[in-house]
Amino acid sequence: MKKSILSIAIIFLLTSLAYAGGYIYESEQDHLGGNITPAEAYKMVQKNPDHTFLVDCRTQAEFQFVGHPKNSYNIPVKFLSTKAGKKGYGVLTNPNFAQDLLTCFNPETDTLIIFCRSGGRSSTACNKAVKAGFAENKVFNMMGGFEGGKNKNMDSIYNGKRWAGGWKLEGLPWTYKMNKKFIYKPDIQR
Secondary structure (H helix, E strand, C coil): CHHHHHHHHHHHHHHHHHHHCCCCCCCCCCCCCEEECHHHHHHHHHHCCCCEEEEECCCHHHHHHCCEECCCEECCCEEEEEEEECCEEEEEECCCHHHHHHHHCCCCCCEEEEECCCCHHHHHHHHHHHHCCCCHHHEEEECCCCCCEEECCCCCCCECCEEECCCCCCCCCEECCCCCCCCCHHHHHC
């Protein structure tokens, strides 16, 4: 009986320590610019809010219905199409993504922290930002994105769900509120 209680206590302690250390972030793909965790991104914006910006490169639907970090700008790197395929709606590349960034931000003074759902599209967006004229040391991919990666623990009830890291699961400030200052600008101008 004592061994069972001791074993359970040890397992509980080890599990607690594993979660206390937080999620280990990795970049999903190579890209220009740096990598940053959601907590680091939050600290950077707090430190210099006049020149450090969160750029949500997800679709407008994700921005509105899934939620977004407070004060993040929605500039989609891809749009949903109206054509359904095998995995749902298709996507179209935003041909104006680089120009949209330059319309909102100044490459000389501003630092961009770009994110998507889990870190894939944001890597592509970082490449486009650097090619548009933002210095590599002023462009960061937020690893884990807003929702995080898929849980790969076969024993978890969250297996296959977006339950591994990300802004939302880190408990950082987010909202569903739509503010015209942060909505994709061409949509407001139409």
